[in-house]
Amino acid sequence: MTATVGQVLADADAELFWERGYLRVAQVFSQEEAGELKRELDRLIGEWANRESAWTGPWRQAYMDQETERAGKFAGMHDLQYYSAAWARAILHPRLVDVLVKVLGPDVEFHHTTMHVKVPETGMPFPMHQDHPFYKHDDGRFIDVLLHLDDTNSENGEIRFLEGSHRGGPLQHITETAEGPCSPHLPVDEYRLADTVAVPAKAGDVVLMTINTVHGSDINRSSQPRRLVRMGYRHPHNRQTAGQSLGRPGVMVAGNRERREGDQPFRTE
Numbered sequence: 260m261t262a263t264v265g266q267v268l269a270d271a272d273a274e275l276f277w278e279r280g281y282l283r284v285a286q287v288f289s290q291e292e293a294g295e296l297k298r299e300l301d302r303l304i305g306e307w308a309n310r311e312s313a314w315t316g317p318w319r320q321a322y323m324d325q326e327t328e329r330a331g332k333f334a335g336m337h338d339l340q341y342y343s344a345a346w347a348r349a350i351l352h353p354r355l356v357d358v359l360v361k362v363l364g365p366d367v368e369f370h371h372t373t374m375h376v377k378v379p380e381t382g383m384p385f386p387m388h389q390d391h392p393f394y395k396h397d398d399g400r401f402i403d404v405l406l407h408l409d410d411t412n413s414e415n416g417e418i419r420f421l422e423g424s425h426r427g428g429p430l431q432h433i434t435e436t437a438e439g440p441c442s443p444h445l446p447v448d449e450y451r452l453a454d455t456v457a458v459p460a461k462a463g464d465v466v467l468m469t470i471n472t473v474h475g476s477d478i479n480r481s482s483q484p485r486r487l488v489r490m491g492y493r494h495p496h497n498r499q500t501a502g503q504s505l506g507r508p509g510v511m512v513a514g515n516r517e518r519r520e521g522d523q524p525f526r527t528e
C-alpha cells in the first residue's frame with residue numbers, strides 16, 4: 260500500500276497505516292537528499308560500521324543454503340547522527356516530520372537510527388520478527404521508518420510484512436537455543452516469509468511500520484548493496500523498559516514533552 264505525500268498524509272493513509280501495520284510513502288526525501296545520505300552512508304560503512312554484522316539463530320539454516328549461510332552478513336551500525344551532520348538533519352527532515360505528526364503526533368520524540376546494508380550476493384535475510392524485543396516499550400506508539408537509499412525488489416530483498424500482525428501486541432520470540440542466546444525471531448514453521456506482503460520501494464521512499472508489525476526480508480541476490488536505514492520515533496510518554504538506547508532521552512521532532520505528575524528533568528551528569 261502506497262501513499263503519496265503532499266503537505267501531510269491524508270487521514271485515510273494514517274488510518275490505513277494503523278489498520279495494516281505498515282505504509283510506504285513515496286519520495287519523502289528528494290533524489291538529491293537521498294544521494295547525499297547515500298554518499299555519507301558509504302563513508303560510514305567504510306569508516307565506522309561493523310561489516311561483519313550477522314543475526315544468529317537456527318533460522319539461518321531455514322533461510323539459506325550452507326554456503327550462503329556461512330557468508331550471510333550485513334553492514335550494521337547505530338546512531339548515524341553522531342557521525343554525520345547529513346544524518347542529523349535527516350532525523351528532523353520536515354516532510355518526514357509531517358508524516359510522523361499525521362500518524363503519531365502531535366508530540367513525537369526521536370529514538371534511534373540503525374543502518375541495515377545487505378552486501379551484494381550474500382546479504383543476510385532477516386527472519387520474521389517484531390522490533391519490540393529489540394527495544395521494548397510499554398505500548399504500541401512507536402514507529403519505525405525504513406528510509407530507502409536503493410530501489411528494492413525481490414532480487415535484493417525488499418521489506419515484507421505480515422498484514423495486521425501488530426494488532427495482538429508483542430509476541431513471544433525465540434531468544435535462546437541449546438547453543439546459547441540468539442537474535443530474537445519468531446518460529447520459522449509458524450511465521451513464513453511466503454505469507455507476507457512484499458513492499459518494494461524506491462530510493463527516497465520511506466516505509467513505516469509499527470514496533471509490533473511482524474516483518475522480515477529475503478537474501479540480497481543482486482550484484483549491488485541494498486542500503487536502508489531504520490529511524491525510530493515514539494510518543495514521548497511511551498516508556499521504554501529494555502533494549503537498544505534504554506534510558507537515553509531523544510530530541511523532540513514535533514510538539515512537546517508534557518510534564519506529568521512525578522516527572523523529573525533529565526539528569527545532566
Ligand SMILES: O=C(O)CCC(=O)C(=O)O
Pocket residue numbers: 375385390416417418474475476487489
Ligand atoms: O533490512 C531489512 O530488510 C530488515 C529490517 C528489519 O528487520 C528491521 O529494521 O527491523
